Amino acid sequence: MDVEERREPTSKRPTIEMVASRAGVSRQTVSNAVNAPHRLRPGTLAVVRAAIDELGYRPSQAARSLRTQSTRVIGCRLLPGNYGGTGGVLDRLLHSLCDTARSNGYDLLTFSANDDDDEIGVYDDLLRRNAVDGILLTNTHHGDARPDWLLERGARFVAFGRPWGRRGVKHSWIDVDGARGTAEAVAHLARLGHTRIAFLGLPEGNGVGDDRLAGWQRQTQQLRLATKGLLGRAEDGIASGRALADQLLDSARPPSALVCVSDAMAIGAMRAVEDRGWRPGHEVSVVGFDDSPVASVIRPGLSSLRQPIEAVANQLVETLLVVLSGRTPRPERTLLAPRLVVRESSGSREIRQIGTAAEAR
Amino acid sequence: MDVEERREPTSKRPTIEMVASRAGVSRQTVSNAVNAPHRLRPGTLAVVRAAIDELGYRPSQAARSLRTQSTRVIGCRLLPGNYGGTGGVLDRLLHSLCDTARSNGYDLLTFSANDDDDEIGVYDDLLRRNAVDGILLTNTHHGDARPDWLLERGARFVAFGRPWGRRGVKHSWIDVDGARGTAEAVAHLARLGHTRIAFLGLPEGNGVGDDRLAGWQRQTQQLRLATKGLLGRAEDGIASGRALADQLLDSARPPSALVCVSDAMAIGAMRAVEDRGWRPGHEVSVVGFDDSPVASVIRPGLSSLRQPIEAVANQLVETLLVVLSGRTPRPERTLLAPRLVVRESSGSREIRQIGTAAEAR
DNA sequence: CCCAGCAATTGGATCGTTCATCTGAACGTT
DNA sequence: AACGTTCAGATGAACGATCCAATTGCTGGG
Secondary structure, rough: OOOOOOOOOOOOOOHHHHHHHHHHOOOOHHHHHHHHHHHHOOOHHHHHHHHHHOOOOOOOOOOHHHHHHOOOEEEEEEOOOOOOOOOHHHHHHHHHHHHHHHOOOEEEEEEEOOOOOHHHHHHHHHHHOOOEEEEEOOOOOOOOOOOHHHHHHHHEEEEEEOOOOOOOOOOOOEEEEEEHHHHHHHHHHHHHHOOOOOEEEEOOHHHHHHHHHHHHHHHHHOOOOOOOOOOOOOOOOOHHHHHHHHHHHHHHOOOOOOOOHHHHHHHHHHHHHHHHOOOOOEEEHHHHEEOHHHHHHOOOEEEEEEOHHHHHHHHHHHHHHHHHHHOOOOOEEEOOOOOEOOHHHOOOOOOOOHHHHHHHH | OOOOOOOOOOOOOHHHHHHHHHHOOOOOHHHHHHHHHOOOOOOOOHHHHHHHHHHHHOOHHHHHHHHEEEEEEEEEEEEEOOOOOOHHHHHHHHHHHHHHHHHHHOOEEEOOOOHHHHHHHHHHHHHHHHOEEEEEEEEOOOOHHHHHHHHHOOEEEEOOOOOOOOOOOOOOEEEEEHHHHHHHHHHHHHOOOHHHOOEEEEOOOOHHHHHHHHHHHHHHOOOOOOOOOOEEOOOOOOOHHHHHHHHHHHHHOOEEEEEEEEHHHHHHHHHHHHHHHOEEEEOOEEEOOOOOOOHHHHOOEEEEEEHHHHHHHHHHHHHHHHHHHOOOOOOOOOEEEOOEEEEOHOOOOOOOHHHHHHHHH
């Protein structure tokens, strides 16, 4: 049986015709064996399948695409990594996307772009060339031009991220419930005994930032905790986090815990705490968002809200497949919950009133 | 002129035939206008191009692939991110690959795999379906089955990483000169006054590890520095780095500087230093490898060897294009130099003989 | 024995492009 | 004027699959 594995050196890729003649049937029967096995009698199916295996036949993607007008390829922009700060989320996403796509018979085509206009340019190219069936949109934001452009063009897509500030949205999206995450962080800190829990957020108008802020507001209100003078806003980054935390900790009635809109902010906040000779998780607790790789590497470890990226990826692909199938009754909206990963920066320990302690010096 | 941008709702993607009839020429002339403009008279070329622009025509990828038997797609495995530790290198690579590929008219198809066998399975699929023209291989290692498999199959590929432990290699590769990097690190530390410079490496047999080790050996020898008892080996990771550093620092004649095979190791080493109440960059200097995002975020900042990933990506794609063009005289080998990024973990400062200091206690 | 009815199978047309080949005109040479 | 050469452009034939309508084979009823 050592002939089976040996392929004739002269022969190129096997075509459907070669399989057909080997199995003693017609092209179409082979095609059916691959695409609609139920149409064949069990006997013929077995024969055809044997021929397929012997020749190692796989339908040519190009021929198939040309005929069916579908490529079985999904396009996805590679976000410009904010690796200076946190990073890591998009890698997990990409991995999971590949897995889910592949197990559904799709390939993932990635590309990078410098900004949204650039990205639209790539979409234009991909769609015109019929190089992808659908698109996964990431990093939606206020005033995002991309969804409208795609809709107008009649492109099939699903977004990771809500259509911030829009009504009557016509496309499906999946997102992580940031508010729920920060609310959980507040609850966690409150259970540890904190009563003055601050929030380090982004400038107003940032969808993600406002969402995460809302969770803090909601939960502090529900627990009847103070919020006045406990909100700071700035652009994302370690430096901003440090500056905001400095400001809050220097105030008359400083917080004893800081919930941060991102890990970068949180790392900055931890530095501000350390600058005062305090230890995050003792005198002041800090919680970040995204559970980036850095969070588990720095010392003390940073408690952070981990997005269920694998689930997001599954949902994205599966929803896109529904959209691609054409029969979408109406846009689907999915919100998934993040999970708090507790580390030393907010570990349980005796609480110390830093405000009074500072005064006591 | 508002007609120009309006596309008839009934019309599908424009085909070459539509462009041809609009321009009053034949299919082939349009094809030539796109693929071999020099064959057309300037006048006709202008007319055809006008028609192309008006209709927004782009050749169908599928039809083109079917006819030319080439997809203009490059496949690349998404490495299982070791994000727990360092990560980040592959993201930069991926971004650059996308950019370079796209500017050369190619698309990048990514996929993930659990292990090499799995990866070969995907290659098999992609090649059988004719879904990619070529492949970029990453993370080569000793006893790697993938290159041979690809060669036997006649697939076109280029590797990022040397074919460790092989002779008479038949494929092109690009790699970063790890030895040169660690040699530079040793030279850097020696300039700062260090005389006992240790190396934290990987178990023997790991290509990357042995390469980086070789640079340390070479440079210490050239500078006539001690090496005896200054080499530690273990699996990669923060814990190993810490353990190895502990061992070295506890020895009778401890090193005052640690060159590490990876940032994860280096971070572990920094912890060992801190555990002793010392500060990395003062009592003991530490240098890592890869300049992962973490290196710039932790405090003190970790000096690290940064791989020229963008250049690697360019080289990879360009070399693959040469391979794809078919006229490859012989395999190309390219070694690029890493660059030392100096941060506080090895900043210039007064040297203190930690050996004698310890004895003096 | 014949034929309707149904399922299994077949062959031609087609997707949109490029390749190979051909036509005809322009041009220069003898 | 006859000839060969070059060049712009046109035509038919692929590439390898699937769609569609037609055909074959089989079963069972009259």
